[in-house]
Amino acid sequence: MRFLPFLLVALPLAAALPASTDNASLEARAAKSCTQSSQCGSVNNFCNRSKCDTRKSLGASCYKDIGCISNKCSSGKCVEGSALTNGERCETSKSCASSYCGNSKCQAPAANGASCYKAAGCQSGICTNQKCTAPATTPTPAPTPVDKTPTDDAGNVAKNNHFENDILAPWEKDGDVTVVKNATDAYDGKQYASLRATAQYGEYSYPELYQSVPSGYYRIRNSVSDTPQAKAYAVSVQYRVPEFIAGPKGLGCNLSFGFDNEYMEDTSKAFLPVNKKVADWTKFETMIANNRTSIEDIGFGLICPEGAAVVHVDDVQFVPTAYPESDPTDVAQNGGFENGGTNGDPWKYQNGATLATNNAKYGGRYALVQSGQSISQDIVISSTAPKDSYNAYQVKFQYFVQSVSSGVSSATPCSLYLAENGGAPDASMDITATSATDTYASFSKVASANSSVSNIKIGVSCPSGQTARVYVDQVQFLTKLDD
Structure with a gap:
């Protein structure tokens, strides 16, 4: 019994204790002294001005x-x-x-x-x-099958032009040419041709394919009558370059197009530069034209002066087309630039203007005129003309703006111009970056003066810091009886 008073005294103290015994809370309430938060016993406490706090x-x-x-x-x-x-x-x-x-x-x-x-x-x-739970998934739909059924352009006369008959015939070949069969990566159908060339093959061993076009007469599709054999063909081909190795001089190869046994010669009518790998099928188009006689066969080949290349070919199209017609009043000479700049070429190529063959649309050559360059020709009147000189000409030609670039800001654009008798431009048109196209367009202006016209110039002019490249072809100087 002697401990009872002590217990009675202790009971109020025990009753005053809280139900929770959270040490962190007790430490915080006790305002424990601290110098850093880690001394406060819990991540839920921190040292607040030398005292633990919540x-x-x-x-x-x-x-x-x-x-x-x-x-x-x-x-x-x-x-x-x-x-x-x-x-x-x-x-x-x-x-x-x-x-x-x-x-x-x-x-x-x-x-x-x-x-x-x-x-x-x-x-x-x-x-x-x-x-x-995982999110609901929507099944990925199966890809829509791509229709790769071979199709031809209207009027195409090339045979086995998708290489689907397991053999090359009626194509004839030289060099390393094979048919890749049952290919899932053909442009269309299931097969294509592969041409492989290396410099070690020698000049006459480069791979080539050629095919005769209809002789004598061919029938224009959707026409009821026959037409004489064509002198011009629109040629197109799908190609890609899976392998290319430049030679020690850095030279590339050419896919050369021509007609009548001139596929691989200097007289080939068009060249596609092959100087890098091309992974995807790409379309190349050109015109094969002969202004003298009809065309009997068309071909193309891969030429590599050094290095090596493999070119895949598919979907070859030969479509007969009209050769650009002449005009009896035209007095321009070599308007299609077909004599290749040889002796007797009436054109003067000034300040670096040159002849070119890549991607020619009309015949095999054209003039490449860049900023600051021009081509000109003296007028020669035939003895059958009604006058021995004229003071006006309608100048017509086809042009292709290959590129326009500007290194500086200028309100003045480049221009394609005409001039007569060595004077200042008297007819012009602006050419800007938006003028660059993949097709030829027609330019037609009348150049005239008070006196007779003895020389006509076609040129490209650009402000300082700008450049332009323009192809010019099928030039005509049409006489005008203006007095």
Whole structure:
């Protein structure tokens, strides 16, 4: 009984103790002295001015980040943060580096199948019936089959032009030419031709393909009558270059087009430069034309002066077309530039203007005129003309703006111009970057003066810092009886 008074005295003290025995809370309430937050016993406490204190909720006053549960103090208030690690106390998922605050603690979102009570607690972002679930998937539709049935241009007369009959006939070949069969990567159909050339083959061993076109007469499709054999063909081919090796001098190869046994000669009518790999099928178009006689066969071959190349070919088209008609009033000489700049060429190529053959559309050659360059020709009147001189001509030609570039800003564009008798331009048209096209267009102007015209010039002029490249072909000087 002697201990009873002591127990009675102790009871009020025990009753005063709180139900919780959270050591961190006790330490905070006791305002334990500290010099750093790690001395305060819990990540939910921090050292606040040398005394342990609890970290504050959003909106509470603060003076440093660690005083906030969100770990972010801005303008004296606890605001949303994003740097709390897993296990730390949190109020919102935005405060957690894991982007999930569950049961007031940052934690990693759960995998599919785990228990959950909100979407943020799942890696999938979907909580269904208190289980993390995977998102519904939509089956990827099967790709639409590409129709690769070979088709021909209207009027095409080339045979076996898709190489689908397992042999080359009626094509004839020289050099390394093969048919690639049952190919899934053909341009159309299932087969294509492959030409391989290396410099070691020698001049007459380069691969080539050629084919006769209808002799005597050919029938124009959708026509009821026969037409004499064509003197011109629009030729097109799909090609790609899976292999290319430049030679020691850096020279490339050419895919050369021609007619009547001139496929691989200097007189070939068009060249496609082969100087790099080309992964995708690409279309090349040109015109093969003969202004003297009819064309009997058309061919093409791969020429590599050094180095090596493999070119795949498919969908070859030979479409008869009209040779550009002449005009009886035209007094221009060599208007198609077909004599190749040999002796007797009436054209004067000034300041670097040259003849070119790549991608010729009319015949095999054209004039390449760049900024600051020009071509000109003296007028020669035949004895059958009604006058021995004229003071006006309608000048017509086909032009192709290959490129226009500008290194400086200028309000003045480049121009394609006409001049007479060595004078200043008296007719011109602007050419800008938007003028660059992949087709020829017609240019027609009347050049005139008070006196007779003895010389006509076609040139390209650009302001300083700008450049332009223009192809010129099929030039005509049509006499005008202007007095």
